[in-house]
Amino acid sequence: MAYARHQSFYIRDKWFSKGLKAVKQNKRFFFNEYAFETVGLGKNMLESLKYWLFAFDVLEEKTVEGQRIHTLTELGEILFQNDRLLQKNETLAILHYHLVMNRNDYSTVFDWYFNRYRETSVSKPDLFSSFVTWVSQNEVKEISENSLKRDIDCLIQFYTKAPDDNDPEDGMFSPFSKLTLMKSERSGEGFDTIKKIIPEPNAIGIISLYYILLNSDAIPEDRLISVDEIVNGDNLWGKIFNLSRNKVVEALNILTNHEKYPIEYVRTNNLDYIKLPMISSVEYIKSELLKG
Incomplete structure (x- = not known):
């Protein structure tokens, strides 16, 4: 598991575009000693940008x-061609999903908070304490509490650092604040209270929700997955977007009317399942983007 590899920087506005464009122009960009000057970032910020691109599953290293x-x-190629400025909530939701999925072990704190941690409202000190406890129970080696604190700070800023309405030139916000998955409020006791927020399915984007279903490791060969799994399974809608069962069903009902790839409801052993069409997540997202 990995901790604090983001150099304490949450991803800023325009970083994603800068990183993808730089790699498209020069495959050795991140190995260049003066690359930070090319994109106008500090050295640590550039290391952070590289980390985020790997954590989002849009960058890979080859020899x-x-x-x-x-x-x-x-x-990465699909998003570079269609929304590298992260203007669409669907794009942000897909990247959030890849971050939480933590497939290459880059983003432990995101996986922990959305997949493992069940509290919906907690003080920041208690959130940190819970993370420290979980790490101590799941790590063989000792992890610095300073690293874990940086992870919690970054997690919160990643989803709550919104644009300053009074400053149109503000570039310090995180584009992922638009997903409204988390709120940080100052309490009377002098610490922040961190809350998981339930968004509307349309704020996440039906396209991204469908992509996540099609991309899930939980889909068996018969293409059947239970509604309970979608609500409660790791890396699925209920956990990664804080969605209630009612919101999950609401989104599934929309997908039964998809004009090209409708899902089907199937009832088996008194449980509700949905049957997915035979199309990959990449084929699907390409078809939606081309249609748009």
């Missing part, structure tokens, strides 16, 4: 003819 290079993944 070609003995030389290490970076290239965009298939998802």
Whole structure:
């Protein structure tokens, strides 16, 4: 598991676009000693940007003819061509999903908070204490509490650092604040209270919700998955977007009317299942973007 590899920087507005564009122009960009000057970031910020691109599953490293290079993944190419400025909530939701999924072990705190941690309202000190306890129970080696504190701070800022309405030039906000998945409020006791927020399915985007279903490791060969699994399973709607069962069913009902790839309800052993069409998540997202 990995901790505090973000250099204490949550991702800022325009960073994503800068990173993808730089790699498209130069596959050795992040190995260049002066790359930070090219994109106008500090050295630690550049390391943070590289970390986020790997954590989002849009960047990969390869060795070609003995030389290490970076290239965009298939998802990275799709997003570069269609929404590299992260203007659509659907794009943000897909990247949030890949971050929480933590497939390559880059983003432990995000996986923990959305998949493991069940409290919906907690003081920041208690949130930190819970994370420290969980890490101590799941790690063989000792992890610095300073690293874990940086992870909690970054997690909160990642989803709550919104644009300053009074400053149109503000570039310090996190684009992921638009998903409204978390709120940080100052309490009378002098500490912040962190709350999980239940968004509307349309704020996440039906396209991204469908992509996540099609991309899930929980989908068996028969393409059947229970509604309970979608609500309660790791890396599925209920957990990664804080969605209630009612909100999950609301979104599923919309997908039964998809014009090209409708899902079907199936009742088996007194449980509600949905049957997914035979299309991959990448094929689906490409078809939606081309349609748009």
